[in-house]
Amino acid sequence: MHSCIVCNNKKLHKVIELGHHPIADTFLKKEQIFQPQKSYPLNCLLCTKCGHLQNEYIVPPEERYVENEYSYTASNSPISRAHWQEYCDTVSDVVGLSAGDHVVEFGSNDGLLLSYFSKKKAEGTGIDPSPNLAKLASKRGVHTISSFLGKESLGAALKRHGLAKLICGNNVLNHIFNLNEVMLPAVKSLRKDGYFVFESPYLGETVQNYLFDMIYHEHASYFSVRSADYLFRKHDLYITNVERNKYHGGCIRVYASKDPSRYNKKLVADFIRSENASGLFSLATYKKFMAKIQKDKFHTLNLIYALKKQNKKIAAIGAATKGNTLINYYKLDGNTIEFVTDSSPFKIGKYTPGSFLPIVHDNKLASEKIDVGLIVSWNIGKYLAEKIKKINKKIRLIVPGEKKLL
Numbered sequence: 001m002h003s004c005i006v007c008n009n010k011k012l013h014k015v016i017e018l019g020h021h022p023i024a025d026t027f028l029k030k031e032q033i034f035q036p037q038k039s040y041p042l043n044c045l046l047c048t049k050c051g052h053l054q055n056e057y058i059v060p061p062e063e064r065y066v067e068n069e070y071s072y073t074a075s076n077s078p079i080s081r082a083h084w085q086e087y088c089d090t091v092s093d094v095v096g097l098s099a100g101d102h103v104v105e106f107g108s109n110d111g112l113l114l115s116y117f118s119k120k121k122a123e124g125t126g127i128d129p130s131p132n133l134a135k136l137a138s139k140r141g142v143h144t145i146s147s148f149l150g151k152e153s154l155g156a157a158l159k160r161h162g163l164a165k166l167i168c169g170n171n172v173l174n175h176i177f178n179l180n181e182v183m184l185p186a187v188k189s190l191r192k193d194g195y196f197v198f199e200s201p202y203l204g205e206t207v208q209n210y211l212f213d214m215i216y217h218e219h220a221s222y223f224s225v226r227s228a229d230y231l232f233r234k235h236d237l238y239i240t241n242v243e244r245n246k247y248h249g250g251c252i253r254v255y256a257s258k259d260p261s262r263y264n265k266k267l268v269a270d271f272i273r274s275e276n277a278s279g280l281f282s283l284a285t286y287k288k289f290m291a292k293i294q295k296d297k298f299h300t301l302n303l304i305y306a307l308k309k310q311n312k313k314i315a316a317i318g319a320a321t322k323g324n325t326l327i328n329y330y331k332l333d334g335n336t337i338e339f340v341t342d343s344s345p346f347k348i349g350k351y352t353p354g355s356f357l358p359i360v361h362d363n364k365l366a367s368e369k370i371d372v373g374l375i376v377s378w379n380i381g382k383y384l385a386e387k388i389k390k391i392n393k394k395i396r397l398i399v400p401g402e403k404k405l406l
Contacts, residue, residue: 002045002056005179005221006231009049014056015286016044016215022353023059024216024324025072027346033356038063040217042325051281052227053203058177059217061129061148072321073136074112076344079380081112083247087199088116091166094241094255095195097122101165104157104189106149107172111137118142123161127153149176151185163191169198171248174221183235187258196237196256203227204280205250212293212329213322213376214249224280225252225271232256238263242271249378297330300400304336307372315370316340317384317397318377319347319359326376326400328354337374341365365392374398 003010020039028037043056074080097103099121105114108126110133117124118141126144128134134146143160147153158164167186176182190196203224206214215222229239237256241264245251257263279285307314316323316332319342327337333355340352341362350359365373365388373388373395375381385397 004045004047004050004052005054005177006052006227007047007050007234008180009047011048012045013048013283014043015046015053015283016212016290018042018212018215018325018329021216021325021328023063023218024328024353025218025321026353027319027350027359028353028356029350033351037353039354042215042217044215044222046281046283046286047227050227050230051224051275052230053222053224055215055217055220057217058220061177072109073133073344073346074109076346077380077383079383083245084113085116087170087253088113088120090243091168091197091253091255092117092120092122095166095197097166102158102161102163103166103168104154104164106167106169106186107175108137108142108144109133111140111142111144113168113170114142115140122166125157125160127157149182149186154185154189158189163194164189165191165194167194167196169196171200173198174200174219174223177220179221179231180234183231187235187237190258192258194258195240196232197253198228199245199247199251199253201248202244202250202252204275204278207280207285207289208278209249210289210292210296211249212289213325213378216321216325218321223252223254224275225254225268226275226281228252228254229268229272236260239268240264242267293329296400300398301330303398304332304374308336312371313338313369314372314374314398315365315368316357317362317365317373317375317388318342318380319344319352320377322378323376324352324354327352327357330400333357338368338370339364340376341373362388362391365395370395372396372398374400376400 021042022039041057045056101122103117103122103124105126108128114124129148131146134144137144145153201214203222238260240257240262241255243253315338319340339358339360347359
């Protein structure tokens, strides 16, 4: 029987069902496309006690981060770089970061954020399980422990610069299936005046805007303020502030302190009241969610099939993890899509999981005379549209769910 990974409640409702999917961020080398590929059920369960939404099936973390090269890098797009610079500046001001303070980042990726903190004279330590990312971070001069988060890796971090003034877990706390096991040593690693700050896609935005492609196996959790507050208070952390931003289609940035006098009870209560009023924890809301995404799928596929009857060449724009959820849920493959384009050297030359579409450079949109681009990396859709139009002025664009070309 499943139990909630935040509160351990066993009364959960299955509210989202997307079928079987491969691991969305596992882009394949050519020799791998001829090998059997695993797929897993991609369904979500809603907790009746704390309101947390989580994946029904948890893929072993070793398979997600170690056995396969992790392909997302924070430095790859100007939008990402600008976002993490803003994060560094804002968080440093809010927590009162000083020169020499120790900053520990869970899931530190290629070291981009910690490199920004180092410019403020903070001492940074990254923890990331992906060996390829740890190497990239080391080349940037960011000390990174290539390991899963836990007592041992945190102990190794503290040996370098002592207790942390700031622990960050951005777009990673929602990846961890053993949350309570990880939070115990994390809280002990903070100074008395320390802060735990995490940012992740906000469940409210995901549900309200029908962002089903934010759901994939890498995301074990989908946080509301209600479930984040429950998790933190369980481990003697108290939310001091919650900020919202439009990164990844809509995120929350949550600040928590070890000092109970800093608990912003009114702010938390206001958020939870709004979440309840919106129906975020109602089964009816998720029935509506499933009906809408199925309707959008129908309209997008009708448009694609009509274009193929006209012998139009269609490419997918953006080899993103969320794009793989969409491509596999829509069951698109080489019969409808020529290839997927991207600018990341870590993805070009590989193939998308499940659909086995080749990933090529964006410039192929011109040389291959592509008529229509399907934007699957919608969160940076405006940036991609402007970029793609410069490469191929005649290309028309499809945004999933829209009934006409742009």
